[in-house]
Amino acid sequence: MYHFLFVPLTIGLGIFVAGLQTAWHRTGKEHYLRLTKFFGKLFLINFAMGVVTGIVQEFQFGMNWSEYSIFVGDVFGAPLALEALLAFFMESTFLGLWIFGWDKLPKRLHLATIWAAAIGSNLSAYFILAANAWMKHPVGYVVEDGKARMTDLWAVLTNSTALAQVPHVIAGAFIVAGGFILAICGYWWLRERSDMWRSTARAALLMTAVAGAVVVATGDSSARLMYEQQPMKLAAAEGLERDTQGAPFTIVPGLEIPKVLSLLSTHDLEAVVPGTEDLQRRFEQQFGPGDYRPDQAVVFWSFRVMLYFGMGTVALSVLGLWLTRRKRPLPGWFARALMLALPLPILAIIAGWLLSEVGRQPWTVAGELLTASSVSPGVSLTEVAISLSVFTLLYGVLAVAEAVLLVRHVRKGMEETPSVPAEREPVLAY
Structure with a gap:
């Protein structure tokens, strides 16, 4: 992550x-x-x-x-x-x-x-x-x-899973980059009110909105593939315990939209979506004793963080395109909103990665190799804990260094007279 x-x-x-x-x-x-x-x-x-x-x-x-x-x-x-x-x-x-x-x-x-x-x-x-x-x-x-x-x-x-996953993740990456650029544009717009930052923000808003459309389209195909290839992940993401005809989509616990999950998963309102408990019994018959359910809470909430934060960023970009139409300037409140919204796409794509990896558990390779059978037999818990702790501390230092460098460069601003590429063909000397 x-x-x-x-x-x-x-x-x-x-x-x-x-x-x-x-x-x-x-x-x-x-x-x-x-x-x-x-x-x-x-x-x-x-x-x-x-x-x-x-x-x-x-x-x-x-x-x-x-x-x-x-x-x-x-x-x-x-x-x-x-x-x-x-x-x-x-x-x-x-x-x-x-x-x-x-x-x-x-x-x-x-x-x-x-x-x-x-x-x-x-x-x-x-x-x-x-x-x-x-x-x-x-x-x-x-x-x-x-x-x-x-x-x-x-x-x-x-692989059909790759063909659905690649455009979905790359489009998500463009949303992250768009949110990053928009936060910078908002910061500098509040300082300079320059049309250069307005036009840059417009380009980033358009990039984010288009990427959002791709995410929605590929998310639909991913949901249908998940229904066919990873039904346990789908059931865990929706908190569905029993096979359900016309399964609802759970917005948050206690708030459901009837039949929407069946529609998203199969394009059929009355389709049966398998639940975790029923799938558990089938997997035990197929693969032997064991718990084949992923961590319910992590999968359930990571899916919603991905969905709501990601779509929130896209909605903000669509609103920005409307606010800045016909060369209108960025409103000050919207520039501040762009800065505050910077964490949303980052949290969304990290949550998507969590959903992808935790939702596959307990398998490293689905149907072939369990995570418990994938580890190095000669590495002790103590050795893993020490190395993981060291890397966590090291990565913490690197995270601070990255943040300091990015913030320092953003605050410094742009070069007044940047150098340009050569106008003539270079002379090759031996």
Whole structure:
């Protein structure tokens, strides 16, 4: 979850920065260049923190989850290798060229580097989410000698769960980035009342609203896939204990809308949605004794935090588009609301990750490998507790450093006369 704080902001902010530089390239207006450099530095701070926190995950697979790694290595390793060798190398290489090429590369070539880096970020997300989707809905494999062997890479990369999950998560990332940009625009609008911040806010409002529409559309397909592939997660998210025909959607405990859950899950008002207790009995018959229900409270409330906070951010963006129509300025109260709303999309996407991972329990790989069977047998509880405590403290320090750097840069503002990419083709010297 901590690593995932930085991932969505990197995904969305990279595309936004590339769009700003494209606007400067096409119009030649200096304020687009200043905005590119301003948000580009925020993007780089966040990218660096994401890399640092992501490295730890690779070590965890082998050190704390060796039994899991042994079982899934042949399958899970393929998309992870593609992510590292193709997406991340592309992202980091072209980002380096963008950072150091401002006064060395031609304008078009320099613009291409930020687009390549931003596209690399999104490709990286695709491969990671494809690997994660396989854990929820394993396809394209066989189990031989107690290990999963991949038989079809294409099936893994085009898993129906991945095809629904990837656009949903990436659109959520754009909502997070949009909320971040809007909070900054609100802060500077209150200080300067400049049309530059109004137009930047309009662009971020539009990005957030469009991403919200994608989230709603992909959320619908995700709900139907959950009904087919992860019925226990769906039942836990709705607090549904018994198989129910025309199942209601629970807004909060005690407040329900009849038949809406059946409609969302199957597009049929009278469809039967299985409950946790009935599914528990079926899973015991299929997989043997055990508790196959995830943590009810975590799954139930994480789903609602994701839904309400995420849609609240989107609703705020739609309201902002209406308030700023026909070149109207941002109202002061709305600028303050944008600043106060900054935590909403962040909490929403973290809650979505909680729903995704806790809702799959007690499985690491659905139907194949239990979480209890995935841990390293040679690692003691004490060793896990010590390492986890150390990383928690270290990550706490890094979180403070990240916040201080971001706030300091936002308060500092933009460069007055930023350097520009070279106008002529560079001369290659040997």
